[in-house]
Amino acid sequence: SSCGHHQDEEDRPLKKVKNIIAVASGKGGVGKSTFAVNLAVSLAASGAKVGLIDADLYGPSIPTMFGLYDAKPEVVNKNLVPVEKYGVKLMSIGFLIETDTAVIWRGPMASSAIKQFITEVEWGELDYLIFDLPPGTGDIQLTLVQTIPLTGAVIVTTPQDVALADVSKAVSMFRKVHVPILGLVENMSYYELPDGTKDYIFGKAGGEKFARAQGIAFLGSIPIGREVREGGDSGKPFVLTDPESVTSTALSGSAREV
Ligand code: ADP
Numbered sequence: 296s297s298c299g300h301h302q303d304e305e306d307r308p309l310k311k312v313k314n315i316i317a318v319a320s321g322k323g324g325v326g327k328s329t330f331a332v333n334l335a336v337s338l339a340a341s342g343a344k345v346g347l348i349d350a351d352l353y354g355p356s357i358p359t360m361f362g363l364y365d366a367k368p369e370v371v372n373k374n375l376v377p378v379e380k381y382g383v384k385l386m387s388i389g390f391l392i393e394t395d396t397a398v399i400w401r402g403p404m405a406s407s408a409i410k411q412f413i414t415e416v417e418w419g420e421l422d423y424l425i426f427d428l429p430p431g432t433g434d435i436q437l438t439l440v441q442t443i444p445l446t447g448a449v450i451v452t453t454p455q456d457v458a459l460a461d462v463s464k465a466v467s468m469f470r471k472v473h474v475p476i477l478g479l480v481e482n483m484s485y486y487e488l489p490d491g492t493k494d495y496i497f498g499k500a501g502g503e504k505f506a507r508a509q510g511i512a513f514l515g516s517i518p519i520g521r522e523v524r525e526g527g528d529s530g531k532p533f534v535l536t537d538p539e540s541v542t543s544t545a546l547s548g549s550a551r552e553v
Pocket of ligand 1: 320322323324325326327328329330356482483517518519520521523524525527528
């Protein structure tokens with residue numbers, strides 16, 4: 296096989312990266328990118344050297360979530376230099392194509408773009424390199440798990456049955472290729488009404504129950520919050536405005552155990 300594990304240590308891509316973590320989901324729209332961005336920013340704020348790859352080639356949202364609309368990576372010695380913001384080194388297809396241009400690629404092209412993000416970007420020394428994967432279990436995910444040794448995957452889901460059905464498939468994929476699942480995060484767990492009661496819009500604790508049933512660590516629940524959405528749209532991730540948030544503590548804690 297062309298699996299990265301069999302290459303010489305010298306040639307291995309990302310050999311100066313201590314932990315390579317994929318953030319994955321079954322379905323789109325569950326908050327995977329939001330989570331990946333806030334995880335990266337909170338790890339960087341805690342002093343770690345962090346990189347973030349937007350592997351969601353068909354719907355890159357990292358440029359928007361970092362407020363980088365016109366950023367273009369420099370090219371040095373034929374390699375791309377990551378764009379840097381909030382202490383996080385970033386690479387996204389969104390930096391390389393015109394905004395509003397839909398990416399309509401076949402699988403092999405998407406796979407080779409991801410390989411370039413791994414092998415032709417000056418990542419340097421990192422404590423964490425986080426991949427924001429596209430939703431589901433397609434070519435990009437498979438390329439990734441076959442090209443580099445992932446430390447593990449974090450799964451993001453909403454509590455809704457229709458999201459969990461697809462999460463099952465993602466879990467099976469990671470297990471099949473022997474990538475450890477570090478844990479599951481339930482996003483959009485509830486909405487807190489002005490009187491303090493919780494409205495479980497997408498059902499109650501579906502993610503937590505799923506994690507238990509699958510023997511996966513449950514990392515925590517994130518409520519639906521206007522600030523979370525605003526953080527994504529404004530280019531200033533939520534954890535930078537609320538450092539005490541669940542996201543920063545639960546996530547940097549779990550990632551450090553890796
Ligand atoms: P995915 O990467 O899974 O497709 P996104 O991270 O792009 O999902 O999130 C989808 C939408 O939901 C975005 O508009 C984002 O701002 C919003 N969002 C995600 N998580 C939350 C949350 N906990 N509270 C409020 N809005 C959220």
